[in-house]
Amino acid sequence: MQYFRNFPLIDYDLDGNKDTRSIVDVFRFAKIVSSKTIDDISLYNYYQVQDSERPDHVSQKLYGTPNLYWTFFLVNENLKNLHKDWPMSQVQIEDHINKNYTGHALNFAVATTVHDKLTIGETVTGLLSGATGKVVSKDPNLGWIRISDKTGLFRAETIQGGTSNEIVNITGETPFRNATHHFTTSDDGRVPRGTAGAVTVTNDEHERELNDARERIKVIKPSRISEITDEFRKVING
Numbered sequence: 001m002q003y004f005r006n007f008p009l010i011d012y013d014l015d016g017n018k019d020t021r022s023i024v025d026v027f028r029f030a031k032i033v034s035s036k037t038i039d040d041i042s043l044y045n046y047y048q049v050q051d052s053e054r055p056d057h058v059s060q061k062l063y064g065t066p067n068l069y070w071t072f073f074l075v076n077e078n079l080k081n082l083h084k085d086w087p088m089s090q091v092q093i094e095d096h097i098n099k100n101y102t103g104h105a106l107n108f109a110v111a112t113t114v115h116d117k118l119t120i121g122e123t124v125t126g127l128l129s130g131a132t133g134k135v136v137s138k139d140p141n142l143g144w145i146r147i148s149d150k151t152g153l154f155r156a157e158t159i160q161g162g163t164s165n166e167i168v169n170i171t172g173e174t175p176f177r178n179a180t181h182h183f184t185t186s187d188d189g190r191v192p193r194g195t196a197g198a199v200t201v202t203n204d205e206h207e208r209e210l211n212d213a214r215e216r217i218k219v220i221k222p223s224r225i226s227e228i229t230d231e232f233r234k235v236i237n238g
Helices: 002-006 027-032 055-063 071-077 090-100 203-212 223-237
Strands: 009-012 021-024 044-048 104-107 122-124 132-139 142-149 157-161 167-170 171-174 181-187 190-191 198-203 216-220
Touching: 055 071, 055 223, 071 216, 090 203, 104 167, 122 142, 142 157, 181 203, 198 203, 203 216, 216 223
Parallel strands: none
Antiparallel strands: 009 021, 044 216, 104 142, 104 171, 122 132, 122 157, 132 142, 157 167, 181 190, 181 198
């Protein structure tokens, strides 16, 4: 990152074995973050990152150069890693959800007990549909059994474990990306399953909400950018 070009090198014992290596002095980052100048709210605007915009794109738009994108990481505490913390494009978020929420969920009613039933790795079969799937995980608090290697279509029916022979009543299936991530109410935030008035937030919705929140970032006003970058370099090299 262009940002780290402003940091001096220091000799540091990374492993505690007295064998020092030259590394970038990232510890000086704390000095600029805590300075009174950087804390001055009059320095900032907020910017809504658009779909597919990279940090250098935003820097070019705001400051006329792509090279000041490191300032976004300087003034936003939640921006620490470009690949994890910068908002994903619509294509990227779709790929992320597809990659991390594979398989299907077999859903069950609140009154159904599964915590002591079915074994991870065993194959379950729908006694009505004949559909099958391998148990990957289960969450009694959220109301699903995650399966992989699914064949057929599970219905509202009873499933049986091929190894344990245990049975569980399910209400049907859904892609795991659409399974419950948590429950929420407008007044109490996240709440337990079965709470009156609770709304289901799916894995897909949860990931998109997180990504949407990342889109609003704090930026230094263009009229003050030279002042702040000059001070930053003084602190880093001082």
